[in-house]
Amino acid sequence: MTDDYLLLNKANWDERAPVHAAARDYAVDRFLAEPDFLSEVVRFDRPLLGDISGLRAVHLQCHIGTDTLSLARLGATMTGLDFSSASLAQARELAEKTGARIDFVESDVFDAVTALGGAQFDLVYTGIGALCWLPSIDRWAKTVAGLLRPGGRLFIRDTHPMLATINETHTDRLVVGYPYFETPEPMVFSEGGTYVETDAEFQQTTTHEWNHGIGELVTAVLDAELSITGLTEHRSVPWHALPGQMTLGAGGEWHLTEHPERLPLSVTLQARKN
8 A cells, every 4th residue: 555645634634724723613712812721622531531740741643733732731741743734833833822832743643653752651642533544553553552651551532433434424314334344445535624614615625544443443452562441432522423413412522312322422442551
């Protein structure tokens, strides 16, 4: 497989970055106005994340840095890593305007150990919507293990792979339309919009994505010599993933309007390096 997926996906995220920074959903204005404001994603994660003050942490695939800044406001010394230069430009501007000391590094996630150094971090954090852009969950887990110090933690909340199988064009029922397991070839999408409310029409619309089953994720983490300390499936997700079938609840989380017990929407996995 070539690296064409990186070029296509990077072009897409470079175009999204300024639009997301201006979107209400990312609440950049509140970060600027309220020194203790946290992103909805990190607020959701906080009960499971626990106290991170004093930890040296890296946020992989950090995008425009709102979650990274939120983690810094919880007391961690933060590094953010992303492959999109446009995203990092927005992240650095946000950090500068809020007076946060955060290092932002441009790199493909699979090159993170080379870019940042091995065994440097007490915490590796990955926010929601990250793993689908990666063709190999095994390489990702090995990268995480390479970044962590002995005893260091992995914390990731992401889209549940079962949700990722659902064809969202069916608005009256749940229809499995995409792979559950990781496949050699990507799923190729061409969509002119994004997951936040915006009138922007994008030109770089083609993306390559992969799903990774729960068993594949768990096995990859274990094979990377990490010990799993938590696995929690959630009935909510922070974007309108299934139009026509979801209701917006407290804290910016969407859940199935009918029978929310039938489908997990997101999952949190925690582990420690042995």
